[in-house]
């Protein structure tokens with residue numbers, strides 16, 4: 001009984017996918033006076049659960065028992081749910097590399113225009129570490145460089161059992177070096193970095209003008225290259241664009257593969273938005289994600305920032321967030337702030353699409369195009385903008401009850417009416433605060 005209760009509570013707290021993926025090999029072993037013991041039949045999953053779901057589990061224990069109690073997850077080989085994917089099994093012996101984000105994998109990397117070549121090169125590097133060294137990945141802020149470099153690290157770590165790897169930002173490298181100098185431990189410092197098989201350094205541009213660290217890096221570089229080790233660098237600019245950088249180091253960077261990355265195009269960004277949302281817990285409407293991908297084109301970091309804020313907001317409020325609210329919540333991320341009231345914007349867009357005018361839409365006219373504009377508009381306002389029935393009534397000059405009826409009518413018709421659907425999409429694609437599309441062609 002307690003077992004069912006506990007498992008159900010946990011199940012409610014995690015999303016479905018995570019439940020299937022991580023809790024299929026998980027069970028309650030025993031509940032005693034002072035602790036709860038869970039079993040899991042896969043070591044890798046055990047680590048994962050402890051790392052990622054510790055809080056969820058302890059909260060669930062508290063909820064089920066009515067008080068906090070210690071818990072433990074023990075590894076019980078051959079229990080149920082042992083049929084884990086080969087990739088996960090391989091990862092049992094996975095080495096742990098500090099600083100590597102387990103989410104930054106090739107599997108989580110959406111490939112499209114802008115990053116496709118970079119992905120292919122990075123993949124190749126990961127499959128044959130040491131062969132294409134150094135790899136130098138560069139491009140603007142927030143376009144996926146760190147993700148890709150870490151994907152290389154994560155993949156190598158998953159495949160090779162006995163490998164030594166470091167992932168470090170160049171700033172981290174510098175700080176370590178300063179510390180070593182201060183503590184008279186330069187020997188250890190050098191040992192540590194010159195003994196690895198894979199050396200990944202992020203944000204190398206930070207070392208511009210830092211001659212001493214460049215010198216140290218140059219020596220590390222040479223030692224590792226002599227031993228045919230894999231080096232990976234990320235930078236916000238091409239090697240030759242690095243200022244105040246030793247020429248000999250720049251020429252070293254250029255001697256392997258230099259990979260340029262660009263901000264992915266809008267279609268790829270839409271898929272990335274979905275992937276990020278899924279990674280971060282999900283729950284956002286697809287239309288909203290598309291909207292964000294279209295209107296946040298500064299960097300994928302901002303896209304992610306907007307997504308996690310909206311996910312958090314939805315969880316706090318316990319309801320779906322619509323485009324109108326979203327514009328308000330993440331306006332700082334959007335290309336250009338919209339000064340226009342979204343309902344006004346909608347009416348303007350409708351006027352354009354249905355070849356009429358705002359005053360006609362608000363009038364009593366029964367002309368077919370006007371009626372259509374009104375109906376689809378009300379539905380759009382409800383479904384996508386998540387406006388209240390009263391607000392929609394005001395916008396369209398109708399009573400709330402008329403709005404309710406209309407929305408219902410459209411709802412019923414829309415499934416088998418492709419024309420209505422395409423109109424909705426049209427409105428959606430125009431509904432952008434970004435380009436100032438006040439008039440619609």
Ligand code: ADP
Pocket residue numbers: 104108109110111115140141142143144145146147148272275276300301304
């Ligand atoms: P950079 O290092 O270029 O500044 P990051 O690698 O930190 O950018 O990427 C910013 C965010 O966008 C990260 O959360 C990353 O996971 C995500 N991201 C970038 N590119 C992709 C992609 N192709 N697929 C999925 N997520 C991506």
Ligand code: MG
Pocket residue numbers: 145146147202203234
């Ligand atoms: Mg980065």
